[in-house]
Amino acid sequence: RQSRAPRVLSFIAGTNILTLLATRGLPVRVVISERNDPARQQIGGPWEALRRRCYRWAEIVTANSAGAIAALRSYVPAARLALIPNGVESRDPSHQEHRGRVFLAVGRLSHQKGFDVLLEAFAKARVRCAGWQLTIVGDGEEGGNLRMLAAKLGVDPLVTWAGLVAEPDAYYRDASVFVLSSRHEGMPNALLEAMAASLPVIVTDALSEAAELVMRPGSGIVVRADDPVALAEAMCELAGNSQSRARMGAAAAAATSDRSVSSVLARWNDVLGLEVRPR
Helix, strand or coil: CCCCCCEEEEECHHHHHHHHHHCCCCCCEEEEEECCCCCCCCCCHHHHHHHHHHHHHCCEEEECCHHHHHHHCCCCCHHHEEECCCCCCCCCCCCHHHCCCEEEEECCCCHHHCHHHHHHHHHHHCCCCCCCEEEEECCCCCHHHHHHHHHHHCCHHHEEEEECCCCCHHHHHHCCEEEECCCCCCCCHHHHHHHHCCCCEEEECCCHHHHHHHHCCCCEEEECCCCHHHHHHHHHHHHCCHHHHHHHHHHHHHHCCCCCHHHHHHHHHHHHCCCCCCC
16 A cells, blocks of 8 residues: 555465455555466465465466466456466577586475485486486575485485575586476476576476476476486486487477567566556
8 A cells, every 4th residue: 555556466375365465455456476386286274265265356367387277267267367488588508518417406495396306316316327416506495404315315425506596507508407306386497497508308297387398399308296216217318318318408499489588578568557668
């Protein structure tokens, strides 16, 4: 009320609910964004009930994956739903010979991201993937537990904990395989960035639309979620075949070529009712 803003934009379920409650009765255009698939992400009894009740109050509810839009249709009118994919800029890929023997993972160190599964998979794969290392870019509440798990599994000397990095492009350029072991996601920016950098990717089947983006152009491998054995097998498969990595990396870059940031921003301007004036 004090800001007198004509529009409010909110991200992530809990904040979306609080925003909708706070703006109830105010003369503002409220647009909210669901960043995960509600069919896969449970936010707790009372919050789940509030999400179903409050989301229909928004002018527009956006999501970044078709799976999330499908789940939202059960309690938000279809006319108020808008699919806005995450945008990514194209990147100059490194030549294959300049890439290190590195598996790369990027994301918040949380249970959702499945880094515990990734560490178990890496421990299983390290004999067949001799000379390969794992780099994890990110920070979060599970950091301490994950480091202890790496030590317990005997892989800590082979793991680089890069921490929170503002510009991770150098890591995309130096790695040879990107791994996304999440238990649930919408459409992760890190995945799109890795694909735009011509990295072959391994993702879990918990990411329905992301998995389709990977499988359709043949830009990587999809494995079962929470399955370190399957993940280890996929890691070894790509580690042992440089031709497959090069082919999948090229397909990955092509698959993200239509997701420019400018086109995505134009869709945000539309749902927010913003008129963009020429400079």
